[in-house]
Amino acid sequence: MTIPPDFTPPPGARAYPLRTARGEFAVVDSPVADGVVPRGVALLLPGFTGSKEDFHLLHEPLAARGYRTVAVDGRGQNQSDGPEFDEAPYAREELARDVLAQAAALGTPVHLTGHSLGGQIARAAVLIDHTPFLSFTLVASGPAQISESQRQRVQLLHDALALMTMPEVWEAILAMGPPEEVGGPARGFGELALLRQRWVNHKPAQLLATGRQLLTEPDRVAELAAVPLPFHVLSGARDDTWPVTLLDDMAMDLGAHRTVVAGAEHSPNLDQPMPTAHALADFWDKIRPDSD
Structure with missing residues (x-):
């Protein structure tokens, strides 16, 4: 795999294929800033139709706080390869095992962070094996299936993909507004x-x-609550994919740290990157690598 030069990573970061036991995955890897004491490594998973670039604005502020951040395209996302028409390799457990392989390839326990769909994939990985992770942050990622309004949008996209090519669907998306x-x-x-x-x-x-x-995602919050990891539920002040009140309840059920980012909606990493980065780092700072 080669990473085409169509995206410029943040200063100091590099884009490359991360080699794992389950294949190569395109990543943007941002080291700790010069002169800053390293405090840990974070693995960042994007959401549905998203990519590693969705975390672009978090890398520099987290590097300044001492965190190396590795944002990854999952199997079949953007610059990571995958079968075009065979859906079997994209089963939830398969994607979860990809995450475990990515964490293993980094060679150190990581702070796992997943946005939206990425949070649910990350949850499946944690439920298989939590030991590669120091903590788990769900960013705008809810307990079960998405809201009715978003269900309609996803179903519309599903129907379009059955009839049109990817470029044709893109043009149809832009025609919507x-x-x-x-x-x-x-x-x-x-x-x-x-x-x-x-x-x-x-x-x-x-x-x-x-x-x-x-x-169709089932509610697995009770299973997750039994896992001995520190949890963090972070969201914007508004969210049309999972209502904020639902995320509040999930955080309570998990005994999780809760952050609501003012002025942000479903993508606080894009809407309000600085307060989002600081909320992540504040949470991670409280966790010792040898803590349960």
Whole structure:
């Protein structure tokens, strides 16, 4: 795998294929800032139709706080390879085992952070084996299936993918309105041309399989609560994918630290990156590598 030069990582960071026991995954790896005492490593998982670039604005402030951050494209996402039409490799457990392989490849316990779909994939990984992780942060990621309004959007996308090519679907998405209003694949870090390329890079089978998972995900909060890890539930002040009150209840059931980022919606990492980065680092700072 080679990483095409269509995205410039933050200063000091590099994009490369992370080699794991389950194949290569495209990552952006940002080291701790010069002169700063290292405090840990974080593995960042993006959401549905998203990519590692969604964490672009978090790398520098977290590096300044002493954290190396590794943002990854999951199997079939953007620059990570995967089958185009076979959905079996995108089953939830398969994606979870990819996360465990990514953590193992980094060679040290990590702070696991997943946004939206990435949070549910990360949860599945933690439920298989929590030992590679120092903590687990769910960013705008709820306890079960997505809200009814978002279910309709995902189903519409599913239906479109069954009939059209990826470039055709992109044009249909843009025809729905301005990118900032349409959201989804048309929203993220970078120019519209980069977002289009990210969309076209996604494998249709990945989108079909993970979209279906968002529609059917069971509530596994009780299982997760039994895992001996520190939990953090972070969200914006508004969220149309999982209501904020639902995230509040999940945090309480998990005994989790709770952060609500003012002025942010479903993607606080993009909407309000500085307070989001500081909330993550504040939580991680409290966790010793030898803590349970």
